[in-house]
Amino acid sequence: VRDWNGVAQVVLRSPKGASARVSLHGGQVVSWRNDHGEELLFTSSKAIFKPPNAMRGGIQMCFPQFGYSGTLERHGFARNRIWALDDEHPPINHNDNASKVSVDLILKPSEDDLKCWPHCFEFRLRVSLSKVGDLSLISRIRNVNGKPFSFSFAYHTYLSVSDISEVRIEGLETLDYLDNLSHKERFTEQGDAITFESEVDRVYVSSPNVVAVLDHEKKQSFVIKKEGLPDVVVWNPWEKKSKTMVDFGDEEYKQMLCVDAAAVERAITLKPGEEWTGKLELSAVSSTNCSDH
Ligand code: BG6
DSSP: OEEETTEEEEEEEOTTSOEEEEETBTTOEEEEEOTTOOBOBOBOTTOOOOTTSOOSBSEEEEOSOSTTSSSSSTTOSGGGSBOEEOTTSOSOOOOTTSSEEEEEEEEOOOHHHHHHSOOOEEEEEEEEEETTOOEEEEEEEEEOSSSOEEEEEEEEEEEEOSOGGGEEEESOTTOEEEEGGGTTEEEEOOSSSBOOSSOEEEEEOSOOSEEEEEETTTTEEEEEEEESOOEEEEEEOHHHHHTTOTTSOTTGGGGEEEEEEEEEEEEEEEOTTOEEEEEEEEEEEEGGGSSOO
């Protein structure tokens, strides 16, 4: 555990040199590097690494609300809170023979959180790095309340790309999506893989559990596998919106793409004592290893 601008971060390392860094601020994954030391997640050069707001980049935990779907601040409060190491599990597995190294974090609501969202929960997050450098996140959210509650959720994932115009997403074609740029109107995706030439802010609903983001210029693909998360949010602010964000460079939209495993269209409801699990697994593969891309 190291200190980073006053907030602890945990570094996971694979035997071959891949690494991941997880901040207790937001339970956010702030870095994921392959075994050549290349960063795979986008972080804005203007990112602010100071609570209370989430740092612009990495993987943010959006809970108990995605976007402005409820009464809370955008994307909920979990990404803005200071999490704790979860003592119920050994925090890091140092066994070299293990197939993964992991860290376990936990978030419980503060008195203030309960004032704006009056539901007692325990949110346990396990972030793991496999021997080959794959990153996995497992969220377990438990209702420790006397009454049912509902929430939406997203792993808000800023992928680093070479040039947005060289990128395409496979796995979302022909799906329905809700377009945040036109009052959440529902459309059906036509055509082939998704490519980018203007602002995009969509929730693809009921998507398959594997989606690939192909970066033609880098000759690299991200393979995104998810469980328990029916939707995929795709976001790129493009030129005009970028200029309105203080913690984002004017040209940085070219180097990032958010592809979030999410549960947005239909809220998840937990009865007292019930637990929900949502998993994300990310791998970065070179195109030469991809079947026919
Ligand atoms: C995306 C949303 O997931 O996050 C966008 O779909 C939003 O609508 C973006 O603009 C960034 O949100 P924030 O709160 O991190 O600036």
